[in-house]
Amino acid sequence: MxxxxxxxxxxxxxxxxxxxxxxxxxxxxxxxxxxxxxxxxxxxxxxxxxxxxxxxxxxxxxxxxxxxxxxxxxxxxxxxFIDKGFYIGHFGNIIINQRAIIGKNCNISPGVVIGQSNRGVKLGVPTLKENVYVGPGAKLFGEITIGENVAIGANAVVVKDVPDCGVVVGVPAKVVSFLGSFEYINKKI
Structure with a gap:
């Protein structure tokens, strides 16, 4: 700033x-x-x-x-780097790597880890674009890009890029729909 x-x-x-x-x-x-x-x-x-x-x-x-x-x-x-409109729904056990990049209007839930991968082809940290919802207990690792309007389900482990408007769940996380985070992200700036 x-x-x-x-x-x-x-x-x-x-x-x-x-x-x-x-x-x-x-x-x-x-x-x-x-x-x-x-x-x-x-x-x-x-x-x-x-x-x-x-x-x-x-x-x-x-x-x-x-x-x-x-x-x-x-x-x-x-x-x-956390852009404007960051929202922590409930506090507790949230860990974000200092090199991660988080875009506008992102929601982070308890138990979330946005961490670094130290080996392999995805060596690095995640980038979250605008209007991303990260559900409770979700883990994101490696140099991945989470597209705009993405919803990440509870306890998902995301190690691959997620396209815009994707909804991902599971371990490892897989895209299950393209309904996005529109119902999860309100009060956008």
Missing amino acids: ENFKKLKEFIYADLFRYTGRPKCTKLLLECYLRKPGFKFLFWMRCCAYYSKHKSPVFYYCKWRYLHYSYKFGLQIPYIT
């Missing part, structure tokens, strides 16, 4: 995904106090911004970010 305006834009986009209402300071405070996922995202975004601007405020932000990371069981490095 280059400037403070961009930081606010990202925070209010995340807020919209949680509330579906336009930005306002009262709403921000209410969501911060009631939604653990949003509280974590707030400090994660602040860490990402202040780390690039060499501000002493960064150390306070990082302390809050680490506190909520441990408290809510979220292992998402603040340097991970």
Whole structure:
């Protein structure tokens, strides 16, 4: 995030995904106090911004970010590229590799791992495009691309690319339809 305006834009986009209402300071405070996922995202975004601007405020932000990371069981490095409108439905046991790329309006559920593959032809980390829903317990590994409007079912293990609007389930995950994530992703920015 280059400037403070961009930081606010990202925070209010995340807020919209949680509330579906336009930005306002009262709403921000209410969501911060009631939604653990949003509280974590707030400090994660602040860490990402202040780390690039060499501000002493960064150390306070990082302390809050680490506190909520441990408290809510979220292992998402603040340097991970996560676009606007990120939504953590329920906190707990979510692990995302710092080199993963996550597009706009993505939903992540508890028990999700977006990790790195250290060998084979898919050496690397996943890229999730816009409007992706990742169900509870799903695991995504390797240099794979998850297309736009994809829904990944609960406990699926995804190790291959998924085309746009695909719905994948199983171990290993297979495309079962092309109905996409349209019913899972609401309040798009």
